[in-house]
Amino acid sequence: MDEMKFDARYWQSRYEAGNTPWDIGYPSPALIRYFEQLPDKSIRILIPGAGFGHEAAWLLENGFEQTYICEWASQAVAGFLVAYRSFPKDQILQGDFFRLEESFDLLVEQTFLSAIHPDQWYRYAQQCKTLLGQRGTLAGLLFAQPFDEPGPPFGGTPEQYMALFSPHFKRISLTPCVHSITPRQGRELFLEATNS
Numbered sequence: 001m002d003e004m005k006f007d008a009r010y011w012q013s014r015y016e017a018g019n020t021p022w023d024i025g026y027p028s029p030a031l032i033r034y035f036e037q038l039p040d041k042s043i044r045i046l047i048p049g050a051g052f053g054h055e056a057a058w059l060l061e062n063g064f065e066q067t068y069i070c071e072w073a074s075q076a077v078a079g080f081l082v083a084y085r086s087f088p089k090d091q092i093l094q095g096d097f098f099r100l101e102e103s104f105d106l107l108v109e110q111t112f113l114s115a116i117h118p119d120q121w122y123r124y125a126q127q128c129k130t131l132l133g134q135r136g137t138l139a140g141l142l143f144a145q146p147f148d149e150p151g152p153p154f155g156g157t158p159e160q161y162m163a164l165f166s167p168h169f170k171r172i173s174l175t176p177c178v179h180s181i182t183p184r185q186g187r188e189l190f191l192e193a194t195n196s
Contacts, residue, residue, distance in 0.1 A: 006117060006152065008072040008096075015075035022111040022153065023051055027058040030179035030190060031110060034139060035059060043105035046070060046131065048097040049112030053080040053087070060087060068104070070097050098123065104131050109140025109191060114153035121156075121164055129168040129195075138169065138193040141177060145187070158189060169193035 014020060035055075041063040047056050050069035057080075059067040070093040071077050077094050080087070093100065097112075107128055116124055128138050143155030156164075158174050165172050177188040 006115065011073040011115075012075055015073050015079070020051065022114075023054075024181055025054070027054045028110060028141065029181065030141060030177050030188070031055050031108065032058060033179055034190075035062070035064070038064075038106075042066065044068070044103065045106045045108060046093075046100075046102075046104040047108045047110065049110075049115055050080070051076050051111075053084060055108060055110060056080075057084040057087060060084075067091065068093055068102075070095070070100060072096055098127055100127070100131060102131065103133060103136075105136050107132055107136065107138045107140075109138060109142065111141070111153070114143050114151070114155060116154070117151070118154055118156070125164050125168050132195075135196045136194070138165070138191065140191055141180075142174075142189045142191055143187060144176070144189045161189070161191065165191075165193050170195045 035058070043064070044066040045059060045064055046068045047053065048070045050056055050071045053069050053071070056067050056069045068091045069080070071080070072095055074094065077092060080092070113121065113124060132138060142161060143153060145157060146155045147153060161174055162172060171194045173192040174189050176186070177190045180186070180188045
């Protein structure tokens with residue numbers, strides 16, 4: 001499928017059809033472990049392509065009050081609001097991630113890059129750097145290998161990811177994820193990229 005078709009209408013149709021295999025129904029255990037070691041709960045956090053936003057809800061419920069989601073499928077946002085009614089509406093940024101102009105301290109990657117055609121990955125890395133500035137962190141999960149079937153999802157190799165992020169971040173940690181959910185065991189990497 002042409003990457004240009006992976007637009008808001010495409011993702012809206014996936015949610016309307018209930019065709020959301022990436023949604024595990026609860027916060028990712030690997031991300032929870034990462035969040036639990038963050039020392040400062042006042043940081044501004046963005047989860048792009050948040051879908052039903054399980055991680056965002058966990059963060060808010062655990063004291064990270066400046067947690068934002070960005071999602072352009074209105075069906076996903078509606079589902080999120082049904083499940084998590086107390087989430088601040090002004091922290092739901094419904095629209096295109098690539099058009100955001102705000103500033104954040106932490107950007108959480110959770111199945112968003114895998115939903116973007118690899119032809120657009122460099123643009124994604126640039127936007128992450130722009131939103132995070134000089135002191136922010138990009139952290140989260142990436143698929144550890146390309147997929148044989150046409151995506152989405154799209155995956156890559158550690159070498160591809162290092163080449164993608166190294167022009168934008170000074171320090172990049174990319175390690176096998178040891179706390180993946182069972183179906184993704186051995187198939188995920190944990191990324192942490194910073195400039196500080």
